[in-house]
Amino acid sequence: MFYNFFQLYKLFTPELCTTDEPDSLCYSPIIRPNSEGLYDLLQIRVYISKKRDTLEQLVTTIENAQVADAFEKAVQVKIPPSVANDGYLFAHVILLPHKFEGKNPMQAAWKVHVASQMIVFQEPTATIFNLLGEEESEKKEKKTAKKVVSLAAHFRSVLPIRIVSDANRYKKNKVSGELADYLTIQRQQSNEGYLPIMFIDEMSMRSKHLVELADANSAVNMTINYEPTSVAKLLLLTSTARSTKQLMQHGFKDKDVDELRGLFTETSIVLLFVTFFVSTLHLLFDALAFKNDISFWKGRKSMVGLSTK
Numbered sequence: 277m278f279y280n281f282f283q284l285y286k287l288f289t290p291e292l293c294t295t296d297e298p299d300s301l302c303y304s305p306i307i308r309p310n311s312e313g314l315y316d317l318l319q320i321r322v323y324i325s326k327k328r329d330t331l332e333q334l335v336t337t338i339e340n341a342q343v344a345d346a347f348e349k350a351v352q353v354k355i356p357p358s359v360a361n362d363g364y365l366f367a368h369v370i371l372l373p374h375k376f377e378g379k380n381p382m383q384a385a386w387k388v389h390v391a392s393q394m395i396v397f398q399e400p401t402a403t404i405f406n407l408l409g410e411e412e413s414e415k416k417e418k419k420t421a422k423k424v425v426s427l428a429a430h431f432r433s434v435l436p437i438r439i440v441s442d443a444n445r446y447k448k449n450k451v452s453g454e455l456a457d458y459l460t461i462q463r464q465q466s467n468e469g470y471l472p473i474m475f476i477d478e479m480s481m482r483s484k485h486l487v488e489l490a491d492a493n494s495a496v497n498m499t500i501n502y503e504p505t506s507v508a509k510l511l512l513l514t515s516t517a518r519s520t521k522q523l524m525q526h527g528f529k530d531k532d533v534d535e536l537r538g539l540f541t542e543t544s545i546v547l548l549f550v551t552f553f554v555s556t557l558h559l560l561f562d563a564l565a566f567k568n569d570i571s572f573w574k575g576r577k578s579m580v581g582l583s584t585k
Contacts (some may be wrong), residue, residue, distance in 0.1 A: 288508045290455055293445040299467040302445040306386070306462060306469040309443055315343040316374060318472070321381055322435065322500060323368040324353055328391050331368055331381070336500065340374070343439050343472065346503040352495045353431075360429045360489050363395045367435050371474050388460050392435075392476040397427040398530060400488055429489045434499050436480035438513075440473035441504040454511055475510065478517045480541045483534040516540055 293302035309315050318341045325332035336351045359365045370381045371388040381387055448468075451459070460471040480501070487496050520533045540548070 288511045290444070290452060290507060290511075291447050291450040293447050297445075297447075299445075301448055303448060303451065303459065303461065304445045304467065304469045305443045306464065306471055309343075309441075313344060315441075315472075317342060319372040319374050319376055320437070320502075321370045321372060322351070323370070324394070325366055325368060326356060326359070326362075326364050328366050335498070338500075338502075341502070343441050344504055348502070349500045351498050351500060353498045354495050355431065355489060359395060363397055363429055365393070365395045365431070366391050367394050367476070369435070369437055369474065369476060371439070371472060386462060386471055388471050388474045390474055390476050392478060392481075394432045394435075395489075396430045396432065396486060396530060398430055398486070400428045430486035431489055431496050431498075432481050432485060433487045433497060434481065434485040434501055436477040437500065437502045438475055438477045438505045438510070439502070440507050440510055442507050444507065446470075452511075454514060455507070458510065458514075473507070473510065475514065477505075477513055477541070479513045479520075479537045482537055482541075483531055513540065 307315060307318075317339075320338040320341045322335040322337075323331045323333060324335055333354060335353055336349065338347075338349065341347075355365070368389065368391045372381055372384045373386065376384045378384065381389075446455070446459075458473050458475055460473075461468055462471055463469075489496070516536075520536060523533055524530065
């Protein structure tokens, strides 16, 4: 059991370089914190576009972003009329140097760019309540015809941005594929380093944050939620997000996996692992008790001394 916990720990904790190992064998952070654990100020730009590979509408710019400080910012997003029909709308988050003033972020000395789909098609909220209210009457009337419900476009009103605050040196030959997907490698002289690890936490995009896009809506409110995180939580959240997508591919709806998202994002990771550890101990003790029962009855030659009650 303890070996399994150790393997689980290694799965979410990449192997780090020691201080004696040369930089040529490691990926080192290009931007490092100072002695107080604070990074240089950064700039975050948020764009909205109908395509994943283009930038169209600049929503907001956070000028003085500090990696270690969490914040929230409310903005308004103009929704193109075609989104309610084709369902394509992406949020682009670009991390830039603090003093960059150009209009085109692709011209910056360095950048970290991530994007996420912001539209989900599901049943309208009013229709869901109507179906629940009509359920009993439908049973009484024994209707056999299936009710056809049209799906409506819903906008994800919360954009959760996460940046890893750990300034670790990773062994090049030990970096997992999951972590490599989030490393933006940049060459510096003879060595290679990585830019700040940023990602959009899709596990924090809950169903309760969805806003239905009516025909008359031209703008909706969106909350940009930023929190620093660790590389272990990054790997945990991204691997769980991939698992939930696989569940949805096998027929599960977004509402079905929403509680699973809340379990990992709204519960302390420490409490989650303690609960998992205690549950494993209960399972172990149940198995040992069952084993003792089998051994007891297997060793009995007669029923003498046993009560029939």
